[in-house]
Amino acid sequence: MTTSAEVGRVSGMHLLFYTIFGDVIASSTPSLTASLSLLLSIVLRILGLSTPVGLGLFSPQSPITSGMAVPMQQGHVTGTSDFQVLILGGGVTGVMAAKTLHRRGIDNFKIIEARETLGGRMKSFSFGAAGREYVLELGADWIHGTQTNNGPSNPIFDLARKHNLSTQPNHYRGSMTTYDHTGLVDYMQTFNTAVDNFAALTVGGVDTTTRSGYALLGAKPRTPHEAASEYYQFDWEYAQTPEQSSWLASSWVTYPLYTSQSRLLFRRVMIKSPTRSQIVLVCPQPCCSSRVFQANNFTFNRDQGGFSTENLLTTDQRGFASVIQSEAAEFISEEQVLLNATVKAIKYSDDRVWVSLSDETSLSADYALVTFSLGVLQHDDVLFEPALPKWKSEAIHGMAMGTYTKIYLQFPEKFWFDTEFALYADHERGWYPVWQSLDIDGFFPGSGVLFVTVTGDFSKRIESMSDQVVKAEVLAVLRSMYPNTTIPEPDAFYFPRWQSDPLYRGSYSNWPSSFLRSHHTNLRATVGQRLWFGGEATSFKYFGYLHGAYYEGQKMAEEIVNCMEDGGCDGLPHVEEIPCSHPYIASDFI
Numbered sequence: 001m002t003t004s005a006e007v008g009r010v011s012g013m014h015l016l017f018y019t020i021f022g023d024v025i026a027s028s029t030p031s032l033t034a035s036l037s038l039l040l041s042i043v044l045r046i047l048g049l050s051t052p053v054g055l056g057l058f059s060p061q062s063p064i065t066s067g068m069a070v071p072m073q074q075g076h077v078t079g080t081s082d083f084q085v086l087i088l089g090g091g092v093t094g095v096m097a098a099k100t101l102h103r104r105g106i107d108n109f110k111i112i113e114a115r116e117t118l119g120g121r122m123k124s125f126s127f128g129a130a131g132r133e134y135v136l137e138l139g140a141d142w143i144h145g146t147q148t149n150n151g152p153s154n155p156i157f158d159l160a161r162k163h164n165l166s167t168q169p170n171h172y173r174g175s176m177t178t179y180d181h182t183g184l185v186d187y188m189q190t191f192n193t194a195v196d197n198f199a200a201l202t203v204g205g206v207d208t209t210t211r212s213g214y215a216l217l218g219a220k221p222r223t224p225h226e227a228a229s230e231y232y233q234f235d236w237e238y239a240q241t242p243e244q245s246s247w248l249a250s251s252w253v254t255y256p257l258y259t260s261q262s263r264l265l266f267r268r269v270m271i272k273s274p275t276r277s278q279i280v281l282v283c284p285q286p287c288c289s290s291r292v293f294q295a296n297n298f299t300f301n302r303d304q305g306g307f308s309t310e311n312l313l314t315t316d317q318r319g320f321a322s323v324i325q326s327e328a329a330e331f332i333s334e335e336q337v338l339l340n341a342t343v344k345a346i347k348y349s350d351d352r353v354w355v356s357l358s359d360e361t362s363l364s365a366d367y368a369l370v371t372f373s374l375g376v377l378q379h380d381d382v383l384f385e386p387a388l389p390k391w392k393s394e395a396i397h398g399m400a401m402g403t404y405t406k407i408y409l410q411f412p413e414k415f416w417f418d419t420e421f422a423l424y425a426d427h428e429r430g431w432y433p434v435w436q437s438l439d440i441d442g443f444f445p446g447s448g449v450l451f452v453t454v455t456g457d458f459s460k461r462i463e464s465m466s467d468q469v470v471k472a473e474v475l476a477v478l479r480s481m482y483p484n485t486t487i488p489e490p491d492a493f494y495f496p497r498w499q500s501d502p503l504y505r506g507s508y509s510n511w512p513s514s515f516l517r518s519h520h521t522n523l524r525a526t527v528g529q530r531l532w533f534g535g536e537a538t539s540f541k542y543f544g545y546l547h548g549a550y551y552e553g554q555k556m557a558e559e560i561v562n563c564m565e566d567g568g569c570d571g572l573p574h575v576e577e578i579p580c581s582h583p584y585i586a587s588d589f590i
C-alpha cells in the first residue's frame, strides 16, 4: 500500500486528508532481447563475472550512445527531443523508473549515470589481505523488513529472492555484548530500557525534536551506558542525533490516527466519494495541520504498510547491487544507458529539458527525472537553469542528509565477542559505539573481519582525518574494550567518505523537526511541466531506505507516462505558501 496525505482548508477548519491507494506493481513481460540479456547475465554469473551492466559495457564511448549527444545550444534552439525521458542517476530509483517506463511501453529513455555501473548507494568493494578478500558493502547492506505471512513484502526482499541473493538474518536486539572504557560490562538492562523508550516515542503530541520527545517521556540519558543504548536505538538508524531529528517522523507508528492524545486534537470524519474514501482529520486549532503529519518510518509496522521486523544482511559475493543490475539486464538495452557520464547542468522550459555533461555534450528530452541524492541537490553539484524556484530550494535545504560510515578492519584472527553486535559506551556519545562481527557463523567465519559504525557529525569528523589517525582511534577503543588482550595491527583497514563524495554528499535523508509535511510535498513536486524529482528522500513512508527509492522510481515513471498519455500535465503539485512556516509578526508577541 502507498499512502498519500495532503493538507487543505474547509470553512476555516484545518483538514488533513488521508487517502489510501493500492499500489500498482505489475510485472513486465520480458522481450526476446531481455531474455537473451538475462541468459547472458546468468552465463556470466556462472563464470564468476558480473552482468553486462555491472561490467560497464554500456560506456559512453559506444558508437550508439556517443552519436546521440548533441551540443547544448543546438539542442535548445532546433529540432525535437532526443528522448522521451532522461533518467538522471542509475540507482534503485533510476532503474525502477526505467523498468516502469518499459512496462508502460516507453522505451525511448536513457539513464545517465556518473559511475561505471548501476546501483548507486548499493555499493560493494573487495576487502581483505591477499587471499582473504571478501566482497562487502560500503552502502546499503540490509533488507529492512521482509514479509509477514502472506502480507505485503519489501520489494527489495522480492528482488533478493528473484535473483537468489545470499542473505543472513541479523539480530539487532537479541545478539549483543556490552562494553565501556573499562572493558566488558553488562548493561543489557539499560539497553532494554532504551528499546522501550524508543517504542514509547510513538505517543508524541506535537512535532518538536526527538530529544524533546524523549525528555517529555522522562527518558533522559545521563550515563555513558544510557547514552550508548539510546544511540543504538536512534542515531545508528537515522544517521543523525535525536536533537537533529523530528520527533513524529522518527516514530514508528502512524500518528495521530491511533493515539489517545490525537483524539484531543482531532475529530475523525469519514468522507465517501464515488472514487475513494477519505479519512478527514478536522483540527480545531490554527496551524495544527502543519504540526501534525503521519509519522514515519513505516518500514517495520505491518499495520501501516510495513513488512516485518526482520533484518537480512546480504552476504552475497556478487555484491548487493547485483539484484538491481540483474533486474536492469532483463529489460535495458545498451543504448538506453550512458555510464561514466556526469551531469553538470540541467536546463528546462515548459516543453523540454536539456542536460549537459562534464564532457561538454548534451542531450534533450521531453521529460527528465532527477534521482540524484538530496545531498547532491543541496550541494549545487548540478546547476539548474533557470534556478529552481524558492519553494523547491526550501524543500531541498529543509530536509537533512545523514551520514553513516562503516569502518572495516581485518585482523589475522578473531579475538572479540561471539555475538553479532557489541556496544561500546564512551564518555563521548557517538564515539565508535556500534561494533559488528562478520567472523561468525552464517556470515564470514574465519574472515577476521569486524566493523564499527559512526554516524552524523562523527562521520564528517573522520572524513577530514587521515586513515592512519582514524585507525589509531579505533584501535584505542578496542584496547579499552579488551584491556587484557594485545590488539594486533589490522591486516586491512578501510572506510568510505560518503559526505565528501560529490555523487552522494551523505548517506541517506533524515527528517528534521522544522520540516513540515508540505515541505515534503514540495520536495517531491514537479518543477514546471517537465522536470520531475524522485529518490529515497522523496518517499514519505520509507525515506532513507532502498524500498523508498524503489517505490519512488515506480511512482514517478507512472506519473510521467500518465502525463504523456494526457498530452501534457502540470505534474505533481506543490504548495506555494506553506502554512505556519512564516516568521512571527509583531502582533504575535502581544
Ligand SMILES: Cc1cc2nc3c(=O)[nH]c(=O)nc-3n(C[C@H](O)[C@H](O)[C@H](O)COP(=O)(O)OP(=O)(O)OC[C@H]3O[C@@H](n4cnc5c(N)ncnc54)[C@H](O)[C@@H]3O)c2cc1C
Pocket: 088, 089, 090, 091, 092, 093, 094, 112, 113, 114, 115, 119, 120, 121, 122, 138, 139, 140, 141, 142, 143, 144, 341, 342, 343, 344, 371, 372, 373, 376, 381, 382, 404, 405, 406, 498, 502, 503, 504, 506, 507, 508, 534, 535, 536, 537, 544, 545, 546, 547, 549
Ligand atoms: C552507508 C549507507 C548505508 C545504507 N544502508 C541501507 C540499508 O541497509 N538498507 C536500506 O534499505 N537502505 C540503506 N541505505 C540507503 C539506500 O542505499 C538508499 O536509500 C538508496 O540506495 C537510494 O537510491 P536512489 O536511487 O534514490 O539514489 P542513489 O543510489 O544515490 O542513485 C542516484 C545515482 O545518481 C548518480 N549521480 C549522482 N550525481 C550525478 C551526476 N552529477 N551525474 C550523473 N550521475 C550522478 C549516483 O552515482 C547514483 O548512482 C544506505 C545508504 C548508505 C549510504
